[in-house]
Amino acid sequence: MQSINIGIIGGGYAGMAAAVELAAQGIPVTVFESARQLGGRARGVLHNDTQLDNGQHLLLGCYHETLRLIELVGGRIEQDFLRLPLQLDLHGEFSLRAPRLPSPLHLLIALLKAQGLTWAERKKAAGFMLTLRRMNFRLAGDMTVTDLLAAHKQDADLTFKLWEPLCIAALNTPIHKASAQVLLNVLRDALNRTRADSDMLLPRIDFTALFPQRAAEFIERNGGKVYLSCSVDAIVPKDEGIELVAANETHFFSHVICAAPATVAAKLLRPMAALAGAVAQIEALDHQPIYTVYLQYPARVTLPHPMLGLHRRFSQWLFDKGQIAGQPGLLAAVISAEGIHQELSQEQLAQKVIAELSEEFGITEQPEWFKVIAEKRATFCCAPNLQRPAQQTALPRILLAGDYTAGDYPATLEGAVVSGVRCANLLVGQR
Numbered sequence: 001m002q003s004i005n006i007g008i009i010g011g012g013y014a015g016m017a018a019a020v021e022l023a024a025q026g027i028p029v030t031v032f033e034s035a036r037q038l039g040g041r042a043r044g045v046l047h048n049d050t051q052l053d054n055g056q057h058l059l060l061g062c063y064h065e066t067l068r069l070i071e072l073v074g075g076r077i078e079q080d081f082l083r084l085p086l087q088l089d090l091h092g093e094f095s096l097r098a099p100r101l102p103s104p105l106h107l108l109i110a111l112l113k114a115q116g117l118t119w120a121e122r123k124k125a126a127g128f129m130l131t132l133r134r135m136n137f138r139l140a141g142d143m144t145v146t147d148l149l150a151a152h153k154q155d156a157d158l159t160f161k162l163w164e165p166l167c168i169a170a171l172n173t174p175i176h177k178a179s180a181q182v183l184l185n186v187l188r189d190a191l192n193r194t195r196a197d198s199d200m201l202l203p204r205i206d207f208t209a210l211f212p213q214r215a216a217e218f219i220e221r222n223g224g225k226v227y228l229s230c231s232v233d234a235i236v237p238k239d240e241g242i243e244l245v246a247a248n249e250t251h252f253f254s255h256v257i258c259a260a261p262a263t264v265a266a267k268l269l270r271p272m273a274a275l276a277g278a279v280a281q282i283e284a285l286d287h288q289p290i291y292t293v294y295l296q297y298p299a300r301v302t303l304p305h306p307m308l309g310l311h312r313r314f315s316q317w318l319f320d321k322g323q324i325a326g327q328p329g330l331l332a333a334v335i336s337a338e339g340i341h342q343e344l345s346q347e348q349l350a351q352k353v354i355a356e357l358s359e360e361f362g363i364t365e366q367p368e369w370f371k372v373i374a375e376k377r378a379t380f381c382c383a384p385n386l387q388r389p390a391q392q393t394a395l396p397r398i399l400l401a402g403d404y405t406a407g408d409y410p411a412t413l414e415g416a417v418v419s420g421v422r423c424a425n426l427l428v429g430q431r
């Protein structure tokens with residue numbers, strides 16, 4: 001352990017979090033990123049001279065580790081994000097807004113005053129939250145969200161308007177397939193602690209600039225290296241360390257953190273018999289898509305709120321980038337998880353979104369352009385009782401980071417970052 005130096009495969013949020021934590025402690029790190037830019041599944045995309053992301057993302061106030069690391073590498077949370085108090089608006093159908101009161105009062109009042117529900121439904125929703133609190137958000141056994149809602153008598157209307165949109169937004173998994181325990185973990189952290197934890201943070205800058213790019217500069221300032229367009233092709237354990245084969249060159253490290261996406265990690269780990277257990281867990285994961293339709297309208301086109309949902313439409317959530325990021329006329333429609341939208345061509349999907357914007361908001365202009373970004377394996381399918389691989393593998397010198405590794409959270413930026421920080425802590429602990 002005297003000459004510790006760490007190789008990190010993947011420059012997404014997990015890999016960069018691990019690298020920043022280690023570099024901050026003076027430990028030499030080298031990051032290998034196969035793409036030409038950092039960020040992975042949360043990266044900036046330039047289209048028609050307009051800065052987009054590979055998908056519209058949202059952070060919650062309870063993403064403490066992500067927010068801490070953004071600040072550590074030089075970000076300023078109040079400048080980098082538009083911060084909104086918890087609100088769920090399904091245009092014309094349902095509206096819930098948390099008043100600026102201490103937790104959990106803000107949530108109870110929001111539920112009891114929610115528009116679009118009957119008084120009986122509001123009481124049921126508030127009662128359900130109080131029951132979850134009493135249970136400490138812990139189930140004796142995991143089950144699907146559908147089963148949990150049925151057990152607590154949350155009726156169909158309440159489910160359609162509140163719990164289903166919340167579950168799909170948080171877990172990117174349909175409620176009949178989604179883990180109730182993981183949803184409760186998110187509700188516990190977002191809704192049950194401080195009011196600021198339930199705030200919604202919409203980035204004003206793209207996701208490569210927000211953290212990974214600043215992280216790379218921080219790592220280099222602290223003596224580390226970040227290689228772009230440098231794919232790792234093999235991990236080779238040796239007696240005294242680990243060799244990484246990247247771009248036909250061999251690099252030697254005391255330890256390696258594999259922070260590549262699940263499918264790539266499985267491929268890299270497969271040749272090592274000792275890691276068969278982790279590979280089997282990774283291969284058992286299913287995935288879910290996220291589609292984002294960006295539409296550039298004339299600058300005068302706006303939505304009533306920076307973010308709002310639609311009820312029983314293709315577009316689940318709409319974002320007005322003019323209000324969020326100073327990009328007038330740019331709208332983003334997000335469609336999470338599997339569904340019939342996957343049967344449409346990109347052109348057909350964009351036309352559906354355009355028609356919905358016209359019917360819901362009277363936007364009759366045609367967009368100057370649209371861009372559909374389909375991330376077919378956006379996240380793992382967050383099913384009940386999922387066995388996710390631990391950060392520490394059976395080989396002490398090889399660790400795993402990534403949103404799919406063991407943790408409380410679904411596939412999120414916070415899940416990815418926490419996994420990276422855990423790897424760093426494990427290595428520092430070993431030292």
Ligand SMILES: Cc1cc2nc3c(=O)[nH]c(=O)nc-3n(C[C@H](O)[C@H](O)[C@H](O)COP(=O)(O)OP(=O)(O)OC[C@H]3O[C@@H](n4cnc5c(N)ncnc54)[C@H](O)[C@@H]3O)c2cc1C
Pocket residue numbers: 009010011012013014015032033034035038039040041042054055056057058059230231232233259260261264290291292375377378379401402403404411412413414416
């Ligand atoms: C469209 C979309 C919307 C989302 N919305 C949200 C949201 O609103 N809120 C939220 O919290 N989360 C959201 N997520 C999830 C979040 O983006 C991911 O959980 C997170 O980015 C995963 O980070 P990661 O580092 O684990 O993996 P990745 O981002 O996949 O990073 C892995 C990196 O490894 C690199 N790599 C692959 N192979 C190799 C190789 N052989 N050698 C070297 N490098 C390699 C990849 O290029 C990539 O950069 C969304 C995801 C998508 C796709």
